[in-house]
Amino acid sequence: MKFKNCIVAFGAVLTLSAAYPVQAVDQHVAPPEDPSTKTAKNVIFLVPDGFSQSYASSYRLYKEDGLPIWDEKRMLRGGVQTYSADRAITDSAAAATALASGKKTNNGMVGLTPDGKEVTTMVDVAKQHGKRTGLVATSTITHATPAAFATHVQSRNEYLEIANQLVHNENVDLLFGGGRHEFMPSEKGGLRKDGQNLIEKAKESGYGYIETVNDLETWSGDEQRLLGLFADEALQPVLERGQEEPSLAEMTTQAINFLSQEEAGFFLMVEGSQIDWGGHDNDAAYAMTEMAEFDDAVKVAVDFADTNEETLIVIVADHDTGGMAVHATDKAHPSMLHGVKATGGTIASKVKKNFSNLKKVLEDQTNFKWDSSELKRLKKSKDFTLELNRMISEKAGIAWTTTGHTGVDVPLYAYGVGADLFYGTMNNTDVPGKMSEALGISGF
Numbered sequence: 001m002k003f004k005n006c007i008v009a010f011g012a013v014l015t016l017s018a019a020y021p022v023q024a025v026d027q028h029v030a031p032p033e034d035p036s037t038k039t040a041k042n043v044i045f046l047v048p049d050g051f052s053q054s055y056a057s058s059y060r061l062y063k064e065d066g067l068p069i070w071d072e073k074r075m076l077r078g079g080v081q082t083y084s085a086d087r088a089i090t091d092s093a094a095a096a097t098a099l100a101s102g103k104k105t106n107n108g109m110v111g112l113t114p115d116g117k118e119v120t121t122m123v124d125v126a127k128q129h130g131k132r133t134g135l136v137a138t139s140t141i142t143h144a145t146p147a148a149f150a151t152h153v154q155s156r157n158e159y160l161e162i163a164n165q166l167v168h169n170e171n172v173d174l175l176f177g178g179g180r181h182e183f184m185p186s187e188k189g190g191l192r193k194d195g196q197n198l199i200e201k202a203k204e205s206g207y208g209y210i211e212t213v214n215d216l217e218t219w220s221g222d223e224q225r226l227l228g229l230f231a232d233e234a235l236q237p238v239l240e241r242g243q244e245e246p247s248l249a250e251m252t253t254q255a256i257n258f259l260s261q262e263e264a265g266f267f268l269m270v271e272g273s274q275i276d277w278g279g280h281d282n283d284a285a286y287a288m289t290e291m292a293e294f295d296d297a298v299k300v301a302v303d304f305a306d307t308n309e310e311t312l313i314v315i316v317a318d319h320d321t322g323g324m325a326v327h328a329t330d331k332a333h334p335s336m337l338h339g340v341k342a343t344g345g346t347i348a349s350k351v352k353k354n355f356s357n358l359k360k361v362l363e364d365q366t367n368f369k370w371d372s373s374e375l376k377r378l379k380k381s382k383d384f385t386l387e388l389n390r391m392i393s394e395k396a397g398i399a400w401t402t403t404g405h406t407g408v409d410v411p412l413y414a415y416g417v418g419a420d421l422f423y424g425t426m427n428n429t430d431v432p433g434k435m436s437e438a439l440g441i442s443g444f
């Protein structure tokens with residue numbers, strides 16, 4: 001593939017309503033000279049929530065058995081600007097709305113333009129062309145990223161309304177994730193005060209329903225739609241998940257099996273939801289183990305694309321979380337995080353209030369050595385868990401600059417049919433248009 005480097009960067013200043021000036025960059029790199037003319041039938045869109053170039057670099061150091069699949073397959077295509085309609089630093093709701101629909105919106109809004117108009121999403125466009133559609137996440141399935149592909153609400157926190165809209169959206173065929181309680185009435189132990197049992201409603205509108213790993217592996221119903229709610233709330237972090245909840249790769253495998261039965265093809269969105277949560281917590285072990293699970297899910301998608309040969313895979317984060325910096329040395333290296341047995345929150349919960357077992361818990365749970373000055377620093381900290389997470393991260397050569405999101409561009413990876421449509425510096429609003437172009441359909 002040949003690229004011409006363009007010397008001049010074209011820019012236009014956008015003034016956002018909150019007075020954060022943002023430069024929207026046009027393409028730095030010319031398109032390939034011989035773009036493929038083949039059309040994809042399927043798109044698998046994988047979103048590592050909160051991931052950026054720093055995560056890519058740290059994870060490469062963390063991983064001990066070969067390269068991440070996106071490096072092995074040389075999938076990197078360019079960078080994506082993530083700003084929202086009203087902020088230089090986006091949240092997941094606005095970013096996912098842009099990735100789903102090509103429309104910028106304000107932080108917090110899901111599937112609506114800033115003035116409240118409902119957007120058309122990749123799910124809608126794929127369904128209009130006879131394809132099956134699916135959304136998979138390790139958060140609740142009502143969380144901002146999956147929600148933006150199939151619901152329209154003013155606030156991402158309207159989880160119960162999002163659940164309602166998900167079940168009633170006729171363009172959706174498959175939903176896998178957590179959040180069972182948001183679909184169930186309070187009389188049955190759920191969170192709904194409106195008396196609705198959305199799991200029953202889903203069954204009435206043609207969904208098969210599953211909720212265990214065994215269900216997921218053995219389901220053989222005739223239904224043309226499938227709802228899988230594998231936890232009452234979000235799935236457990238990978239570090240603490242156990243056997244009773246599925247991995248992202250298992251959910252992705254079964255989602256592809258189900259969706260690929262449709263002759264016209266499918267659109268599948270898969271989110272590694274909790275990479276972002278590790279970032280917010282400044283918990284490097286949490287973030288890296290979630291990355292490993294995401295890597296496995298991408299591998300499932302790549303294996304399918306290699307045999308199917310009519311599939312486009314696109315990977316892009318919604319934004320960076322935590323402002324991670326890579327400080328790896330021989331003495332402090334991300335691979336050392338393999339010795340950490342739990343998230344910082346869980347480790348902290350094992351420490352007695354008088355700190356009498358502090359050293360023992362830390363040595364048991366992290367495999368790092370802890371000297372008296374470090375223990376003192378921890379005991380004096382205002383936020384014990386955050387300080388612990390930052391210290392574990394430092395011991396692994398990873399530093400953080402914030403517990404929020406940052407505004408850095410995020411890398412975009414693509415593979416398979418139509419991958420060469422993605423190149424250079426892109427905007428998050430470009431992504432759905434390019435995915436539908438690869439499918440040979442319009443809609444954005």
Ligand SMILES: [Zn+2]
Pocket residue numbers: 050092276277280321405
């Ligand atoms: Zn976040």
